[in-house]
Amino acid sequence: MTRRAMRAALGVVLAGALLIGGSPALVLAQPGxxxxxxxxxxxxxxxxxxxxxxxxxxxxxxxxxxxxxxxGQGILRPAEWCGVFVNWAWTSAGVPDRPSMRPAPGTSVLDQGHWATYWQKWGKANGRWKDIAERDVAPGDAVVYGNYPDMHAHVGLVVEVKYDRTGRKATHVRTVEGNFDDRVVYSKLRKIEGLNAGKYLQASGFVSPF
Structure with missing residues (x-):
């Protein structure tokens, strides 16, 4: 079942939101x-x-x-850590294929998961990239702000998605992002149009873990 067909069958991906021990928890509906x-x-x-x-x-x-x-291997500390946080969340959840946290021999130093926009490059190379204009996103996706190889960039995680009546087009997302004002932050529900992490950090798209 494709992602779009799955959502059309579900209608709304998120079954509900709870508050457990002071921290928000989102329950995702499961496909068949x-x-x-x-x-x-x-x-x-x-x-x-x-x-x-x-x-x-x-x-x-x-x-x-x-x-x-x-x-995992190759993760730097100290370092700008938005990509480190996304890698940690994906790795600890069991995502089998992820951007490497160190460049392959002979490749650009930018081609590794510490570099926020490398997630875009990796997503395109591995069939995981979804341009922001497609409005095709699901919880667990990485959201990339900027375009490879931009230095002024950011990457976070989608934790909630609101869709239109068809269940095919996202209208709003909520994110959790590391290294935002030196901490991990939980965003409000934001429109896909104009999604950003600051005035000069427009979202370019999403990277699926599968």
Whole structure:
């Protein structure tokens, strides 16, 4: 079942929102197929992982919580850490294929997951990229602000999506983003049109974990 067909069948992807232990938790509706259920479970885990971290802060300049580094090889600390946070949420949820956190030998130093817009390049190369104009997004997707190889850029995680009546086009998203004012933040529900992480950081699109 395609992502679009799945959403058309579901109508609304998010079944509800709860407040547990002071932290928001979102419950995603599951599709019918076994493989789709497995992927949706991972998406739920990405969302849960991200929401649990809301409010986490760096202790000094770019010394983000060490647990984000310990998830895998090649992760730098200290470092600008929005991409580190997305990698941690995807990795700890069990996403099998992710941007590498170190460049391959002989490639550009920009071609690794610490570089926010590399998520766009990687998504396009691996059939995971969804341009912002498509309004095709699901919880657990990474949202990229800027275009590769922009230096002024950012990347975060989608935790909630509101769709139109067809269930095919997203109208609003809510995100959790690391290294935003030196901490992990939980956004309000925002329109897809004009989605940004600051005046000069317009969203370019989304990267699916599958």
């Amino acid at each position: 197929g076994v493989s789709d259920q497995a992927q949706w479970r991972i998406r739920q885990d990405i969302v849960d992982n991200a929401l649990r971290e809301v409010g986490a802060r760096e202790t000094n300049a770019n010394y983000y919580p060490q647990r984000y580094q310990e998830i």
